[in-house]
Amino acid sequence: MPGVQNVKASEGFIRTYDLLKVLSNDVYTAFEVLERDKQNQYLRRSVVRAIFSYVEALIESIKVEIRSSLRVERPDFELSKKERELLGSLSPISQDKGRQLPLEQNLKLTFKLAAKVWELDFRLNSDGxxxxxxxxxxxxxxxxxxxxxxxDVEVTNDDMHYYAVASEWVQNEFRRLFTARVEGLETYIRKYIG
Structure with a gap:
């Protein structure tokens, strides 16, 4: 059985940083191993699985941060029904992680909601x-x-190109979002705290 946090032992409820680190390392390792045997279909499929596990975790990590912001910062606006369904419960111990959406829609809506909640001038780069x-x-x-x-299980060289670009694009957009978040927090601190 997979591990679960032991609250009585003071283990945290949410470990998104650790999750992303592990899955990012999986992606790196999968590519590194594939480099030694580039035609191996099993290794190619392993790369794909690692990439999309990482993508799913990135989306959930953003949602965790949005939920935390909504609990702590208490913005002066209400979430729409769709936004509430996207996030699920705001409680840190709830099992309700929101409505399951297709990956592409989940990604777009999550980034859009993050920009709204964090009051960022940010738009997911989905035109290129x-x-x-x-x-x-x-x-x-x-x-x-x-x-x-x-x-359907054969991964071609062209497929590998798309997977590599997709992985890099998601990581770059995630980095852009959190860079904007940090800059927004720095501006807030300078304005209100001094």
């Missing part, structure tokens, strides 16, 4: 070629995880 590569990689990943034919 890198985002299109992400969408293609996601569709290939869906075939891989729900195979109907042998060809």
């Amino acid at each position: 070629e890198d985002y299109r590569s992400f969408v293609i990689a996601k569709s290939y990943r869906n075939k891989l995880t729900h195979p109907k034919t042998h060809y």
